[in-house]
Amino acid sequence: MAKVPGQIGNDFCPQSLFLYGNWKEDGTPNFGLFCWFSYAHVSDGEEEGLGVMACIGEEKLTKDLIRKSGVFSANLVSERLLPLADYYGTTSGRETSDKMKLLPTVEQGRVLDVPTIAESPVSFELKVLQEHHLAEGSDLFVCKICNVMIEEGLRDQSIPFAERLLLAAPVITPGEQEYVSLRGGSLGKWGEPRKKLQEG
Numbered sequence: 001m002a003k004v005p006g007q008i009g010n011d012f013c014p015q016s017l018f019l020y021g022n023w024k025e026d027g028t029p030n031f032g033l034f035c036w037f038s039y040a041h042v043s044d045g046e047e048e049g050l051g052v053m054a055c056i057g058e059e060k061l062t063k064d065l066i067r068k069s070g071v072f073s074a075n076l077v078s079e080r081l082l083p084l085a086d087y088y089g090t091t092s093g094r095e096t097s098d099k100m101k102l103l104p105t106v107e108q109g110r111v112l113d114v115p116t117i118a119e120s121p122v123s124f125e126l127k128v129l130q131e132h133h134l135a136e137g138s139d140l141f142v143c144k145i146c147n148v149m150i151e152e153g154l155r156d157q158s159i160p161f162a163e164r165l166l167l168a169a170p171v172i173t174p175g176e177q178e179y180v181s182l183r184g185g186s187l188g189k190w191g192e193p194r195k196k197l198q199e200g
């Protein structure tokens with residue numbers, strides 16, 4: 001099939017979704033939804049290892065809290081978590097004082113002082129090594145992975161990896177503001193899955 005010039009963008013390039021978690025000053029958690037997230041080999045001056053790159057656009061509560069503490073969690077969004085994740089991604093923490101009226105099961109990070117989500121199949125605990133200002137409101141955080149917690153069953157190598165991946169059921173967002181399941185079905189447009197929640 002012939003290729004034609006496209007609009008500059010990343011449609012058809014799947015991105016996994018993560019909920020970034022921080023403690024607020026009053027000791028309660030805040031979560032926001034993010035997909036501009038990838039991996040890098042990093043060094044903190046003492047040791048080298050796997051790290052992440054997290055791009056955060058515009059000023060927002062998550063960015064305020066990451067700058068304040070220098071740490072955050074990144075919790076992989078599964079299909080089960082999607083309605084809550086969609087709510088966290090379409091509700092501003094700065095502008096909505098009761099944003100966290102809806103909560104997952106929140107746990108304390110094992111290595112860093114960050115809130116993590118029990119229902120998420122994979123939770124990273126991240127320490128910021130560098131912040132790069134890229135453009136107006138756009139900042140890149142390069143982080144060291146200090147710990148990862150993973151659902152026990154996902155480590156069972158007697159089950160083929162592809163099957164375990166479907167068990168984890170990560171949600172991808174490959175373009176046109178749509179959530180898609182790894183099995184291929186649409187899970188709705190951004191802003192739709194939250195309608196399943198009882199927001200009260």
Ligand SMILES: Cc1cc2nc3c(=O)[nH]c(=O)nc-3n(C[C@H](O)[C@H](O)[C@H](O)COP(=O)(O)O)c2cc1C
Pocket residue numbers: 030031032033034035036037055056057058060061062063086088089090091092093094173190191
């Ligand atoms: C599907 C989806 C993906 C998102 N990905 C990002 C992202 O990668 N970077 C970003 O800065 N904001 C992203 N957002 C927007 C944030 O989730 C949104 O600004 C949210 O209010 C952040 O939470 P906070 O206000 O509590 O900090 C995304 C939103 C949605 C719905």
